[in-house]
Amino acid sequence: MTKPTIKDIAAKSGVSIATVSRVLGNKTGSYSEKTRTKILKIAKELGYRKNSVAVDLVKKHSDVIALIINATPTNFSTQIIDGIQQRADELGQGVIILYAGNRDHALQHQAIITALERSVTGILLAAIEPDEEDLTLLKESRIPFCFVSLYFGTTAILAVSSDNRELAYQATQYLIDRGHTRISLAGIDGYHTGSQRQAGYQDAMAANRLPAATVLSGNYSYEAGKKLLQAVVDQGSTAVIAASDMVAAGLLTAAHQQGVRVPADLSIMSIDGTIICQITTPALTSMTQDFYQIGSQSVNKVLGQPAADFVSVSVTERDSVARLD
Amino acid sequence: MTKPTIKDIAAKSGVSIATVSRVLGNKTGSYSEKTRTKILKIAKELGYRKNSVAVDLVKKHSDVIALIINATPTNFSTQIIDGIQQRADELGQGVIILYAGNRDHALQHQAIITALERSVTGILLAAIEPDEEDLTLLKESRIPFCFVSLYFGTTAILAVSSDNRELAYQATQYLIDRGHTRISLAGIDGYHTGSQRQAGYQDAMAANRLPAATVLSGNYSYEAGKKLLQAVVDQGSTAVIAASDMVAAGLLTAAHQQGVRVPADLSIMSIDGTIICQITTPALTSMTQDFYQIGSQSVNKVLGQPAADFVSVSVTERDSVARLD
DNA sequence: ATGAAAGCGCTAACAA
DNA sequence: TTGTTAGCGCTTTCAT
Numbered sequence: 228m229t230k231p232t233i234k235d236i237a238a239k240s241g242v243s244i245a246t247v248s249r250v251l252g253n254k255t256g257s258y259s260e261k262t263r264t265k266i267l268k269i270a271k272e273l274g275y276r277k278n279s280v281a282v283d284l285v286k287k288h289s290d291v292i293a294l295i296i297n298a299t300p301t302n303f304s305t306q307i308i309d310g311i312q313q314r315a316d317e318l319g320q321g322v323i324i325l326y327a328g329n330r331d332h333a334l335q336h337q338a339i340i341t342a343l344e345r346s347v348t349g350i351l352l353a354a355i356e357p358d359e360e361d362l363t364l365l366k367e368s369r370i371p372f373c374f375v376s377l378y379f380g381t382t383a384i385l386a387v388s389s390d391n392r393e394l395a396y397q398a399t400q401y402l403i404d405r406g407h408t409r410i411s412l413a414g415i416d417g418y419h420t421g422s423q424r425q426a427g428y429q430d431a432m433a434a435n436r437l438p439a440a441t442v443l444s445g446n447y448s449y450e451a452g453k454k455l456l457q458a459v460v461d462q463g464s465t466a467v468i469a470a471s472d473m474v475a476a477g478l479l480t481a482a483h484q485q486g487v488r489v490p491a492d493l494s495i496m497s498i499d500g501t502i503i504c505q506i507t508t509p510a511l512t513s514m515t516q517d518f519y520q521i522g523s524q525s526v527n528k529v530l531g532q533p534a535a536d537f538v539s540v541s542v543t544e545r546d547s548v549a550r551l552d
Numbered sequence: 553m554t555k556p557t558i559k560d561i562a563a564k565s566g567v568s569i570a571t572v573s574r575v576l577g578n579k580t581g582s583y584s585e586k587t588r589t590k591i592l593k594i595a596k597e598l599g600y601r602k603n604s605v606a607v608d609l610v611k612k613h614s615d616v617i618a619l620i621i622n623a624t625p626t627n628f629s630t631q632i633i634d635g636i637q638q639r640a641d642e643l644g645q646g647v648i649i650l651y652a653g654n655r656d657h658a659l660q661h662q663a664i665i666t667a668l669e670r671s672v673t674g675i676l677l678a679a680i681e682p683d684e685e686d687l688t689l690l691k692e693s694r695i696p697f698c699f700v701s702l703y704f705g706t707t708a709i710l711a712v713s714s715d716n717r718e719l720a721y722q723a724t725q726y727l728i729d730r731g732h733t734r735i736s737l738a739g740i741d742g743y744h745t746g747s748q749r750q751a752g753y754q755d756a757m758a759a760n761r762l763p764a765a766t767v768l769s770g771n772y773s774y775e776a777g778k779k780l781l782q783a784v785v786d787q788g789s790t791a792v793i794a795a796s797d798m799v800a801a802g803l804l805t806a807a808h809q810q811g812v813r814v815p816a817d818l819s820i821m822s823i824d825g826t827i828i829c830q831i832t833t834p835a836l837t838s839m840t841q842d843f844y845q846i847g848s849q850s851v852n853k854v855l856g857q858p859a860a861d862f863v864s865v866s867v868t869e870r871d872s873v874a875r876l877d
Numbered sequence: 878a879t880g881a882a883a884g885c886g887c888t889a890a891c892a893a
Numbered sequence: 894t895t896g897t898t899a900g901c902g903c904t905t906t907c908a909t
Contacts, residue, residue: 230694232886243896248888259894274692279669280614281886283605285901298630305623312651312659321666324649326637334637341646344604367599369555449827476831483833502774506801508808508833557902568880573904584878606902610885880909885902892897 231273240269251277283346291321292529293342294351294375298329306501307353307375310522318530320348327355336361343368349529351375356418373529376521377419382536387525389516390537391420395427398468398496398514401542403435406551407466407494410437413455413478414445414470421470424498428468440464445474452477460487465551466494472503475511479547490549500543509546516540556598565594576602608671616646617854618667619676619700623654631826632678632700635847643855645673652680661686668693674854676700681743698854701846704744707861712850714841715862716745720752723793723821723839726867728760731876732791732819735762738780738803739770739795746795749823753793765789770799777802785812790876791819797828800836804872815874825868834871841865 233251237244242262249257250266283289292315296304308324315322325338339361342350350365350372357365357374362384365372373385395412402410412428415421425442432439440462445451452474459467459478469475475497482489489495489509497504500515520538527534558572565572567587574582575591608614617640621629633649640647650663664686667675675690675697682690682699687709690697698710720737727735737753740746750767757764765787770776777799784792784803794800800822807814814820814834822829825840845863852859 234886244887245889245897246895248886249895252888254888257894262894276665276693277669278609278671278886279666280605280608280671281901282888283901284603284609284886284903285888287901289605298634308651309623309653312653322651324651326633326647326649328634328637340601341604344602346603346605368601449831479833480830503831505805506774506828507831508804559902569903570881570905571879573902574879577904579904582878587878603902606885607904608885609887609902610904612885878909881907883904883906885904887901888899890897890899893895 230278231275232278233275235273236266236269236275239273240265242266287346289321289345289347290319291323291345291347292349292351292526293323293325293345293347294353295325295327295335295338295342295355296353297327297331297335297355304353306518307522310519310524311351311375311526312522314523314526318526318532320526320530323347330356332358336364339364343370346370349373351525351529352377356420371529371531373525375525376516376518378423378536379419380423385528387521387528387534387536387538388420389521389540391423392427392430393537394498394514394516394540395424395468396431397427397540397542398498399428399431400435402466402468402494402496402548403431403437405494405548407464408437409440409462409464409466411440411443411459411462411464411467412470413443413459413467414447414451414474415442416444416446424470445470447471447474449473449477449480452479453481456481456485456487459493460485464493466496466548469495469497472497472499472501472511472513475513475547476503476507479507479511490547494548496548504543504545507547512545512548513543514540515543555603556600557603558600560598561591561594561600564598565590567591612671614646614670614672615644616648616670616672617674617676617851618648618650618670618672619678620650620652620660620663620667620680621678622652622656622660622680629678631843632847635844635849636676636700636851637847639848639851643851643857645851645855648672655681657683661689664689668695671695674698676850676854677702681745696854696856698850700850701841701843702744703748703861705748710853712846712853712859712861712863713745714846714865716748717752717755718862719823719839719841719865720749720793721756722752722865722867723823724753724756725760727791727793727819727821727873728756728762730819730873732789733762734765734787734789734791736765736768736784736787736789736792737795738768738784738792739772739776739799740767741769741771749795770795772796772799774798774802774805777804778806781806781810781812784818785810789818791821791873794820794822797822797824797826797836797838800838800872801828801832804832804836815872819873821873829868829870832872837870837873838868839865840868 327335497513500513504511653659822838825838829836
């Protein structure tokens with residue numbers, strides 16, 4: 228037997244499909260209690276299930292927001308997703324997640340197109356650095372989109388994130404306040420987030436009349452961290468700001484292997500503050516981002532509700548930063 | 553201006569919508585090169601984008617598979633998703649991910665319904681323990697579904713996973729081969745995966761004429777691990793098998809805090825083998841699962857292609873297990 | 878190679 | 894309160 232439709236229900240209950248549609252769609256007041264009961268009963272008997280595709284077509288819109296993510300942010304994506312899902316639910320929207328691989332541009336592009344073709348209410352892009360083509364595609368669609376955990380330096384493009392410049396500034400100042408003067412920054416790339424953090428770091432150093440070290444670039448990964456420890460040591464720093472928890476973890480692993488004691492020989496300040504910080508030995512002191520808030524605010528924003536541009540960060544003291552006196 | 557449709561293209565190019573549809577759908581041989589060029593040009597000018605919702609409605613099916621995940625498997629989900637995405641792509645299927653929260657039954661149920669209503673090609677459920685209602689729902693739909701990283705002990709329900717009994721057996725035997733006789737098992741629950749692992753552990757102990765300890769149950773999380781260390785110590789064990797990398801990490805943190813040396817005082821054998829194992833100090837020896845394979849095989853299976861039921865595991869030696877001599 | 882027309886499953890006027 | 898009807902944007906016979 229084929230999947231039952233409202234037509235089948237209508238036939239079996241002797242009413243028109245319009246009436247069935249009304250009952251199933253809860254158009255209160257437009258049907259009698261008697262027909263309602265009858266229709267619901269028959270629908271259940273038949274194992275009826277609404278065809279959302281047909282509904283979306285006629286309504287010309289979905290009550291679904293699309294979230295595009297990539298592999299990189301493994302650690303924090305759960306919190307972002309939680310925030311998004313929760314808030315979307317409150318606002319009566321479903322969420323479908325589209326996976327863009329490991330910063331794979333083809334997949335990323337494909338994901339955007341998929342979202343566009345499905346007439347979603349809005350598109351959220353988590354930790355995605357779009358290329359020009361993607362951005363044009365997005366702008367030309369009539370669908371609102373919002374970047375999550377990424378800020379373009381302009382309010383022309385909707386986005387919700389931590390204030391990366393401020394975040395890095397605070398991290399640097401925190402280290403300086405504890406007596407560090409030679410501080411490295413490791414693991415960031417040259418895109419928006421990376422260059423904002425670089426600016427914050429450099430500004431803080433300058434404000435304290437300290438020389439900024441050459442930024443050690445990387446892709447926010449564990450491997451990048453491992454690879455960069457030597458460079459940090461070579462810079463003669465007593466402290467390093469890691470671009471992410473994963474970079475911090477990599478730095479730490481390499482430090483263990485090379486006999487560099489943390490924090491006695493080298494202090495590490497991580498950025499993100501996910502559970503990774505608790506797992507390592509020593510636990511990692513971090514600039515902690517509020518990913519849940521970032522997620523839920525971005526839903527507000529993409530749906531046109533009042534929302535914050537920046538979500539506040541805070542330092543979480545653990546055991547990877549030493550006081551130099 | 554409203555979103556352009558094939559009707560607009562047809563009007564502007566002086567052909568019928570049928571022809572436009574043929575060109576856009578690549579129905580080779582059913583149109584002349586000349587019209588093709590013209591239509592493509594106009595489509596581009598208009599910024600035309602196909603309405604997949606309409607296509608799905610008329611074709612009555614989606615070329616999309618739905619993947620339902622929950623928050624728990626944060627660490628390994630990326631690999632599973634990679635495997636799924638990759639294989640689905642090869643088979644011409646898109647993937648949409650539906651998030652079921654943290655083992656949130658309402659959300660889980662909702663996710664299944666969403667998938668069902670969108671006439672997807674197949675449904676994949678990653679590390680989801682369904683309740684009776686969910687299972688009935690799934691069975692009554694005509695949509696193929698497959699559990700990922702979960703095995704029911706029967707081939708009646710499609711599933712791809714590691715052989716959990718065998719995995720736990722090997723973990724136990726590995727420890728026994730290194731001289732351990734008092735071994736704990738910590739962090740599993742009583743559902744399918746948990747009880748299969750428990751059986752493997754108990755069988756291995758019995759086969760070696762060793763007494764199995766009472767299983768220390770938990771929910772596979774970092775917190776569970778932290779909480780269970782004391783119990784492991786109380787059991788007087790020299791080794792513990794952790795239900796997951798996160799449990800192992802929790803055990804390790806608590807061990808550090810309580811002055812229990814790993815592996816000198818206590819050996820830890822983890823299950824999963826994700827990057828978490830490399831991050832901790834000492835690095836965690838693990839039973840490593842091939843999550844990528846689990847993902848890609850599950851796509852094969854749900855699409856009716858030949859596929860494995862079980863994907864092989866292997867032990868990855870790191871630094872958390874001591875040899876007792 | 879192209880067009881006319883039917884219809885996918887549903888909602889939303891408009892009538893009655 | 895209910896039925897009739899006209900689509901939503903597209904694909905697919907069936908003609909031509």
